[in-house]
Amino acid sequence: MVVTIVHVKVKPEYIQDFIEATKLNHQYSIQEPENMRFDILQAPEDKSQFILYEAYKTEAGASAHKQTQHYLTWRETVADWMAEPRQGVPYDVIAPV
Numbered sequence: 001m002v003v004t005i006v007h008v009k010v011k012p013e014y015i016q017d018f019i020e021a022t023k024l025n026h027q028y029s030i031q032e033p034e035n036m037r038f039d040i041l042q043a044p045e046d047k048s049q050f051i052l053y054e055a056y057k058t059e060a061g062a063s064a065h066k067q068t069q070h071y072l073t074w075r076e077t078v079a080d081w082m083a084e085p086r087q088g089v090p091y092d093v094i095a096p097v
Contacts, residue, residue: 001036001096002062006052006088014081015047021077022052028070029054034061048083055093 010018022040029038036055043049056062065071 001093002056002059003091003093004054004062004088005091006054006086008050008052008086009083010048010050010078010081011083012048014078018050018078018081021074022050025070025074028068029065032056032061032065032068034058034064 008018019040019042026038026040029035034057036057037053038055039051039053041051041053043051054062054065056065
């Protein structure tokens with residue numbers, strides 16, 4: 001399993017737009033054959049901070065996600081809404097195996 005945690009800080013005036021665009025990306029991402037999870041999390045103390053938790057069966061599946069039309073559309077749509085560049089951090093999975 002390949003997990004990436006994407007840290008996102010959104011400009012306050014675009015928070016709701018970001019949520020809607022990201023939910024649409026989520027709906028398509030969870031239909032990808034290698035997708036295991038695609039969670040959208042929002043910090044309760046700072047509504048402009050989000051984490052996207054993405055889990056794929058293989059590195060190839062994670063890479064294929066970045067070539068999908070829904071991801072490319074999402075990336076372009078939200079680009080100007082970012083308060084700072086998003087940061088994707090890959091993690092090694094210890095458990096579950």
